[in-house]
Amino acid sequence: MLIKVIENGSLWYLLKDNKSYYISQLSGYMHSETTATYRLLSEEVDSYLKFGNKALSRTINYFSNIGNYSALPIERMVSKDTIDKIRVVIDQKNLINKQL
Numbered sequence: 001m002l003i004k005v006i007e008n009g010s011l012w013y014l015l016k017d018n019k020s021y022y023i024s025q026l027s028g029y030m031h032s033e034t035t036a037t038y039r040l041l042s043e044e045v046d047s048y049l050k051f052g053n054k055a056l057s058r059t060i061n062y063f064s065n066i067g068n069y070s071a072l073p074i075e076r077m078v079s080k081d082t083i084d085k086i087r088v089v090i091d092q093k094n095l096i097n098k099q100l
Helices: 042-051 053-063 066-070 080-099
Strands: 004-008 012-016 021-027 034-039
Touching (some): 012 053, 012 080, 021 053
Antiparallel strands (some): 004 012, 012 021, 021 034
């Protein structure tokens, strides 16, 4: 399964593999930040494909609250293996950007 970064903002990344779209973003506040990684729902993917990343603002804002992320519904959950692969892809992208 190949995961690639589609685009990113200052605190989030939109990624895609052959079957799903994912968001990986900072969630929480200064002393309790974590990385929230979750699957986009099909209607969110459809909106993104029609309107671009502005269509994801509401979802990204909602999951910036760590309480909302900790109550993640099952259809948004991502396996630990996929989360690990996403982190590697993001780390590689950040390393390449630092070298530029």
